[in-house]
Amino acid sequence: MTSASELRSGKTHRDENFPVASWIIHPRHRALILAFYNFVRTADDIADHATLDAQEKLRLLDLLEAELLGKGDSQKEAVKLRDALAERAMPPRHALDVLIAFRMDVTKLRYENWDEVIHYCRYSAMPVGRFMLDVHGESTSTWAASDALCAGLQINNHLQDCARDYRDLNRVYLPRDALAAAGATVEMLGAAKSAPPLLQCLHGLAVRTETLLDESRTLGARVRDFRLGLEIAVIQAFADRIVNLLKRRDPLGERVHLNPLELAVHSIGGIAREMTRRAAGRRPVSRPAAGA
Template sequence: MTSASELRSGKGDRDENFPVASWIIHPRHRALILAYYNFVRTADDIADHATLPGDQKLAYLDLLEAELLGKGDTQAEAVVLRRALAEAGMAPRHALDVLIAFRMDVTKLRYENWDEVIHYCRYSAMPVGRFMLDVHGESTSTWAASDPLCAALQINNHLQDCGKDFRELNRVYLPRDALAASGASVEQLGLAQSPPAMLACLQSLAVRNEALLDEGRSLTAEIRDFRLGIDVAVIQAYADRIVRLLKVRDPLRERVHLNKFELLTFSLAGMIGEVGRRAIGRKAISRPGTAHDA
């Protein structure tokens, strides 16, 4: 088999909607975080590969899992992460979880309702937040706030890329029942501009995702590590801005991403807000109770 590295899309940590192992994070954690990111990025690129047959995608994902668990040394991303986790005394559970999501990407092209999308996010996004918290030695009690934040980041991405996902992969994360409620159809995702029904669907999902973001708003106050708290505050600021854009823009017609000025502006806003909150010892924001499977 070709090395999984050769199937990478070329997308890297600087192309994400959130900072990966940014300068805010303590240097002692960055190698492990980047090893995890490169493993996840490689698996994601395999699942999204435009020409690789589905059975071969699944075979590569199985190979990455096997080598992560110590059965071979041919796939660099799996070997590097395995060694980094061993050095840190961490289990591979959060890397194994994301592989479940990428297998779903290969085999499941449609989602019936919001709950199915959240179930996908349980494996595609929530493990990333849980991993970061574990790296920093945070309590697992923080997962309850991290999970909805991570799911909302994932759904922001689904809304941003809904046209591309449909055109290039025939993959639709927009729930069928939401499309039906707005009178929209899957085929409209192939258009250059959203018809009114599709735009209504997309913007209603953005509103629902904004509420999901609010569920995770207490996370920074629950995190003990100062640097990680600042990093999460920046991510939350990015996500808040993107979801506000998705509520008023058409992702089929325009690219809904932050420009360099916005990235700087919302980075500073997130950092200053969190430093100020910690300086005055403001309490955690109360949030509605949520249940995500552990």
């Protein structure tokens, strides 16, 4: 039997565009968060695998789900997450939701409109934020703002990697109606730089993503856990900077990812703003400071 671990891409939590179980988070939560991350990363790598056929991908995703639910012990990522959740008496609901998104990645290569993209984010991204909130014992009243932040992060990633997703996976998350409205085509994603209609579409989607990020700004003020609040502030700072790049640059031909120095600078800035806000007891503003 194939082990899902053998199909990992080699990407780890240190390679993501956002912090995963960073030093900010209390040590008592890190093992559970990393178990969740490794389960999700394994499933993601299966869905994106270059040589597996669709049937085999779906079989392996089903196997991960079955073993997460206690039906077998052959897949270490599923067993480790299952045990870590049991220690906290937490259900596997969020991990199961994410598996729905990875099955979609196997079977769905195009999205008709923004609502379909948000539906995908409901399973690919929003469960991750909800899981983090549950780990910290936060109220479900925080979910709406978290959902907006996670969807914004996911769509930022779709825009950053739109050319690679098309080239390597023939997968396009850009809504067909947005492409058509700008006079762009999917095939334009294969070029070295964006044609003007495609760039118009990409910039318009970045503006729409910025609206999602604006809807998430109350999240830090809603969470009780101080460390989690700082982590959210860092993630928000990263997301804001990336969406600002995506509004101005061409992801086909220009850099739209943050380098290590930028990650460090925006981490410090996010932490400083959140600590100042908490000390003063202020609610977050609707938009970040210029250049955030």
